[in-house]
Amino acid sequence: MAGPTQTTAPALDPAAVAGAARGTLLRLATAGSVDDGKSTLVGRLLHDTKSVLSDQLAAVERVSRDRGLTAADLALLTDGLRAEREQGITIDVAYRYFATANRSFVLADCPGHVQYTRNTVTGSSTADVVVLLVDARKGVLEQTRRHLAVTALLRVPHVVVAVNKIDLVDFSQEVYERVNAEVQAVARDLGLEDAIAIPVSALDGDNIAERSERTPWYTGPSLLELLEALPPSDDPANESFRLPVQLVIRPQGAARDDAYRDYRGYAGQVASGVVRVGDEVVALPSGRRTTVVGIDLGERTLDEAFAPQSVTLRLADEIDISRGDVIASASDAPEPTQDIKAVVCWLGDAPLRPGQRLLLKHGSRTVQTAVRSLDGALDLDDLHTVPSEALSLNDIGLVTLRLAGPVPVENYSVSRRGGSFLLIDAHDGRTVAAGMVGATLPSSAPAPTRPEGDEEWDI
């Protein structure tokens, strides 16, 4: 097979189309408390990588001038809603794109305000890296802890701590180290081991695209250098093959070509792993086994497919498989179950209570579920689990669910795709929770590592 670059005219200038099609994709989401500088940082990253087009910049400069600002407020590059501009805060995630010579990036600028936590969960659920901002003057705040907890639970592969507004603390190494130690203590309590920290000024651009001379004591990479160097996502070869069936494709008389009248294929995205022609697979939850005889991607036929390709599988036997089933490798298929324990981020306006009935969407299957019990909620002040009667908006809790039929869920720690689910209100269709199968919350109170000035530690 020829790669895309070989089929194009030779005149392509690699620099001009930098990274746009060749580089791997890195999805970044921002996190951190309100006003800590998330939108400014995203704007600065876009600006300093020359990713802002002149009409966009002109529009931002015009609005900034109208407000009496002397410099362009780069947060306006992402805070695009009327209400956001009026209030000077981010309400919902803005997605922006840029590419360097090696990589293309999707930036999800998330809100910091507690009221919009569900939007921050939205932005970080697909992220490869979360950049958590902390105001150097303020240190860790409740939203910092909540976002770190969400990042840890979602198992976002990389976390970068940007200690921001370093210009407002005289570029002090001491302040940076104190704030960083505070963040790292919380991160460790949540099981996040390798959060890398950088002192930055989003406003002035220090250590964003280039290293700053104003922090000579900092010898690490700039944020952009760090992002470019982050290792790409896991190799699908190390994962078990799963494909949730979205559609059964049976054109019959409607086939676009008579040769495909008897075609029968199972369409879906490879959620994890690799599948090859000849592989033995099992359909779940039925447990029937068969062999892959063909893999199609549009008109093309492939020898193998891997995550996250969207393909269609042809199988040796006409077994009963329909939308919602999962095709898995026969050698290590998950066991379908009707009982699950999971951690949920509750995103509904009305509280979650034991006994409640909801819909659960896992892969392409939606089943009814009842909340058997609420087994605790995360206390964000000292990061341990406390008994709870109900989960309110933005709470994180542990639940036991009974499903109306068996579903081949996996542990979220093994597979983000196989272990994630939505809870949906059957009445109005709203998504009310993000669920992670088999996840746990810190059970005991961690060792007291809190800075002075905070309330008494209670054991």
Place this chain on the structure above:
Amino acid sequence: MTATTNDLTAPTAATTAATATTSADDRRLTHLDALEAEAILVIREMAGELERPALLFSGGKDSVVMLHLATKAFWPAPIPFPVLHVDTGHNFPEVLAYRDETVERLGLRLVVASVQDYIDDGRLRERADGTRNPLQTLPLLDAINDNRFDGVFGGGRRDEEKARAKERIVSLRDEFGQWDPKNQRPELWNLFNPRHRPGEHVRVFPISNWTEVDIWRYIEREDIPLAPLYYAHEREVFHRDGMWLAVGPYSQPRDDEPVETRLVRYRTVGDMSCTGAVESPARTNADIVLEVAASTLTERGATRADDRISEAAMEDRKKEGYF
């Protein structure tokens, strides 16, 4: 590879395009392949979840790419839903011809909602500035209601505009077709939830995460035929608001706007009265990829007069139910 093919009935050369390397130690999708896989996931999932979806098809490049992705998503079965075009009555004739040929080639069912009909019978009134983009909302919403569509695929991209940058891939519209940007539904992982109450519907944007360069690289790679006005051609134009407008039935120069013949192409194809051409020698897809990558203006900034009216023009239109 012939990029500027005018043979619109030629089959697409999807078979020649490669997607990914398959060596054991390098199973990573390129950016473009990851975008394709995501779009196909979304299209299939909505076909599975919704009862009566439709795909907005204007003949413009984004809707053409979306249609191409839908073709792949269901192959070798035909696309299992109709396409809907909101015809402003001010369309480029080349684009309408392209629309009809594509519908014919792919064996699609086309539903047309006509702004002209609404103006003729008084349900809509022509605007003072003569542009018809904002007038599309009512015919669109009526077509959705009349056909009982519960989901509509749109070719909107987040990089087009700052309000679009805020939109979910699957985005709820209330019974009046309104978007509430302050209260959007969470969208988690790759799990898409289009459930809604009767009377509501969803808009679905499978190519949300594509940029203009991605669109052109994909058109080039897949050799997707397009309407000819996307490629450099000579045209009689006049200069207004920093754009080149075509001389035509809906856009006449004023006395102080001299008509010139220039080598131009279109970056977007909307309402003729407010969509500008850009000066360009780009005749092939490869030329356009380079041109777009080097451009210092967004496609809307370069070509759309209606978006220059106010800072929040797009947001306001979208709240009312626009695409």
